[in-house]
Amino acid sequence: METRASTQCQVQVAFGRKAMKRDEAEKLRPAAVVELDAFADDYVDVYADGQLIARGRPVVVDGKLGVKIQEAMVSRMLTCPVPWNSDEV
Numbered sequence: 001m002e003t004r005a006s007t008q009c010q011v012q013v014a015f016g017r018k019a020m021k022r023d024e025a026e027k028l029r030p031a032a033v034v035e036l037d038a039f040a041d042d043y044v045d046v047y048a049d050g051q052l053i054a055r056g057r058p059v060v061v062d063g064k065l066g067v068k069i070q071e072a073m074v075s076r077m078l079t080c081p082v083p084w085n086s087d088e089v
Contacts, residue, residue, distance in 0.1 A: 009048040013067055015058070016042070043070060 016036025028034070038044075043055040046067055056067040 010050075012047045012050075014045040014047065 016038030018034055018036050020034075044058055044067055045052055046054040046056060046069070053073050054067075054069045055071040056069040059066045059068045
């Protein structure tokens with residue numbers, strides 16, 4: 001039986017949002033800049049399977065982007081829907 005620890009979740013990080021009309025989105029081209037609703041020093045939101053699980057600061061690790069977690073929503077973590085047997089935990 002698969003356990004929660006071995007199940008993969010889709011993790012996404014949101015730096016901000018922008019409401020945009022469809023025709024505006026279709027006109028986006030390389031080098032276009034989309035202004036978001038967040039400021040440069042705001043926390044970014046971390047989602048697991050669409051559910052907010054943490055907030056943090058963007059960091060660079062070995063040339064790659066990462067997130068240093070500042071706030072974790074512990075009650076929301078690991079809520080990816082998976083079949084599991086409570087007797088195994």
